[in-house]
Amino acid sequence: MLGRGDAGSLELVDLSGDGVESGRRPWPAADAAAVVTARPDTRWVWADSARAYRSILRAGSRVARAWDLRLCRRILRTAVDPAGRGPLGPADAWDDTAPSIEDEGLFVVGAQDEPSVDEAVAELRRQLRTVASAPDPTRLTLLLHGESAGALVAEEMHLAGLPWDAQVHERILTDTLGQRSPASGVPERMAELADHVRAALGDDTVNLDSPPKLLRALRRAGIQVASTSRWELADQPHPAIEPLLEYKRLARLLVANGWAWLQEWVRDGRFRPVYVPGGVVTGRWASSGGGALQIPRLLRPAVRPDRGWVIVDADVAQLEPRVLAGMSRDLRMAEAARGRDLYAGIVAAGAVSTREEAKYAVLGAMYGATTGQSGRLVPRLRRAYPVAMRLVDDAASAGEDGGTVQTWLGRAAPQPDAEWLDLASAAGAEGADPLVRDRARRAAGDRGRFTRNFIVQGTAAEWALCWLAELRARLDALGAVGAPRADRSGEVFATRPHLVFFLHDEVMVHAPREMADAVRAAVEAAAEAAGRRMFGSFPIDFPLDVRVIETDGVTPHDPPG
DNA sequence: TCTGCCGGCGCG
DNA sequence: AAAGCGCGCCGGCAGA
Structure with missing residues (x-):
């Protein structure tokens, strides 16, 4: 769980102020990076990656694995008990804003038999107990590891920046x-x-x-x-x-x-947005400042690698319906998804007659369309793919009834708020005002569409986290090559391929030109591995569209056969 | 003058 | 062709 040892064998390191302390033993601040580097197999535990890991990166070091207590707590509070009661309930002493944790920038390393003198250790133990009590601790652990790995990537991408001309x-x-x-x-x-x-x-x-x-x-x-x-x-x-x-x-x-x-966002040839892992209720990332997740396609040509480097840009074709096929174990939908174009597969199966129809039908199925062309096509999809459709239809009816749903790895959708519940019970009362009934029906429909989409969007976000984590590890394994670049993106990234962009189903890697093929292979292998981690041997694939951006233009790669 | 809400539109 | 999910950000605007 912790790379080495378990929750009982922890060493606490305090990064507050100028001194670095390990347990009660002080470490010189300048040695912090060395401490981290000396423990490459450790899963580092801290309250908040945006504080602790950012300072480690600035000191010139990186870590391979982490456990972000703040992010993990947010998932765990409702993963086992959707109402948020239990050992991680809101009444608990430790919360997202506990200043004694965040302000001191505590982190914990796998070490020998240190006393758990800190709240962070107690919190970690509560979290591990919560995981153990979950219906599927393996999946939940995968999610927590992925969420935490995402937090590492977010900090690294912020420091490295997206090369922007x-x-x-x-x-x-x-x-x-x-x-x-x-x-x-x-x-x-x-x-x-x-x-x-x-x-x-x-x-x-x-x-x-x-x-x-x-x-x-x-x-x-x-x-x-x-x-x-x-x-x-x-x-x-x-x-x-x-x-x-x-x-x-x-x-x-x-x-x-x-x-x-x-003027405001591009400095020294880099766009440095702040990524917010888990910032969206479904588990997707959000961003803060610079609109990193809304860069218009028109401006994409401004993304250009440094001289002698390339940017490998990869995105997954039709991620959400593929994920739906995987989580519902719908073999017929997985069959349609085989190859590059799921929509063409749906046409070939005879469910609808054109690719456009397939697209609208699928989007309608995942978003809960009821009217228009999209809404009309959904029943045909339901006949062709009853297994997948049952999963989203069940999620919708659970939401309409005020229940909750969970993603494949166990992230829970929020429960309805008090206003929603009041409206539902008012509408259910004898002789209720038709206007109230109408509002309640609309609110129920809204929530049903939310929970319907939640399981798909949220599971897609989990696949993407696995992809990101797998890719990060593979890039590290490629090592460093070539002479350091003369830029200010930090020593950590000067000579090695590194992630520079992530947007739901797309990643970009900045890499020395001679490593372009190796990076491309790593991106593909990571996608394959993410699919396996999420769905085991279930036959669903996640084909990528990959392009390599050169300093002087784009070289599209041939799609793999 | 400040603050919060809303319409509108960019992204997936 | 169509209005179904999730976001962030901007300017305008109403109310404090």
């Missing part, structure tokens, strides 16, 4: 938006489009960036819409619409990822 970014901005006016700062193309829109609306002052004002101007011009959102405007036959939609597209780029973003 500001010149390419600026060129895309001026090509798309035009030159900025020296007087107002408004890009030329946007100003022209705004003029066209105002002329077509017969209103030369309306602020296009204010939805209420724009809506009134649209109505005055005879355009009957209830909102100014794109999907509604697109249907309207009016000369103002086309330039307006284009204006909105450009305004979005300017506001979200324009010159100001570049």
